[in-house]
Amino acid sequence: MSVAEEIVALRERVLGDIAAAETTAQLEEVRVAVLGKKGSLTGYLRSMGQIPPEERATVGKTVNQAHQEVEAALEARKTALAAAELEASISASAVDVTLPGRVQQLGTRHLINRIADEIAEIFLGLGYSIANGPEVETEYYNFNALNAPEDHPSRGLADTFYVVDRSDDAHVHVKGESSVLLRTQTSPVQARVMEAQKPPIYIISPGKVYRRDVADPSHLPQFHQIEGLVVDEGITFGDLKGTLEYVCKQIFGEERKTRFRAHYFPFTEPSAEVDVSCGICHGEGCRFCKGTGWLEILGCGMVDPNVYGYAGIDPEKYSGFAFGMGVERIACLKYNVPDLRMLVEGDMRFLRQF
């Protein structure tokens, strides 16, 4: 085979390789193998000096032509492959506008807050206003000013979370009326309101309270109460009864009955607990109401004169009543939820029902 024939054969192979390259990277490999420093066609271009003079014109013409054709083919193929690659990358990252959208999960008010708001609305409708007090409270407001005896069991370390001041010697911390604790009830707001304002007083106070209880179906270490306090001239137990009966029917429905049972609280005299008739058995007796037909929903009573004494209110001139209810408990009784813990476990399948 003559040199010119070799070059023609090489050109054919290279044009075939160019056509067969599937990516710009493969094409670049072909280009380097042919036209690179050590490329096959480069070899012929460089060795023209060694070609015998009589063949040089023919070989030179052949090699130049092959060089031009190969370069043109490389250029054309490169343009085509680059366009295809661009096209592929665009369609790979394209947004499929026909896919269904993702639904944004909208939150709702938690049942505990909703019930607390509903109860607050009932009292606001009766002309009460809302008072607030601190959750980190002193033993004085949580117990002393509410007439709780010194040896009342709920003052104990086993029942109440005390906040220990680490700046003085925590080990010799002496419990007394200035001890700081997490309030065990919203009742201290009563004492604070009576100190701060003169009668007539018509307030409720919703908020969190804390007790050293292990969570079980009827206890949570943190829960919500709504406290109520009325102090005015001529307030009687009849006002207390009428108010709470009205409120119970608003919360649970007209068909539910209420009853008042005598009870004891340090800060009221007389005191009572209020029951509402069971929503499941309607008074027959079932497991939910432990066979009694009744569910206890709140504590209440006429404000004890000793409590007025702490606040400097004249018990000869004024009288009043107070009450306290557990929000979680009422939520569960209203919707027949058997376990308080379900309210705080965050199971959306449960919570979404409300």
Ligand code: DAH
């Ligand atoms: N503080 C009481 C408790 O935590 C509830 C209560 C009972 C509040 C009677 C009152 C009341 O205001 O008069 O169990």
